[in-house]
Amino acid sequence: MRGLIISLAALVACSTVAEAAGDAASGKKIMSKCQVCHGKDGLAKLPDAPNIAGQKEAYLVKALIAFKDGERKNEQMTVVVKGLSDEDIANVAAYYSSIKISVQVPP
Secondary structure (H helix, E strand, C coil), X not given: CHHHHHHHHHHHHHCCCCCCCCCHHHHHHHCHHHHHHHCCXXXXXXXXXXXXXXXXXXXXXXXXXXXXXXXXXXXXXXXXXXXXXXXXXXXXXXXXXXXXXXXXCCC
């Protein structure tokens, strides 16, 4: 399954018209662990946590897998991702990437 998720993440990253690999509605149901730091809206609630709203889905999948595999180190993230399946990771990534954000460039 992990190979499938990585392949899907690569496909999403390389596609000109990216189709979601995960299911955002399912991700919304399982992201309660994530929202403690990153918020339900993807805007960080803790000063050391990044905003992830609107982040590219493939990036989120890759980052979460790296935390799960120990390639990336963060005590809180290691605890959180430990209990996520590959499908959960894909779905959470789909949820947070589906949040629409707007950017205002300063004058």
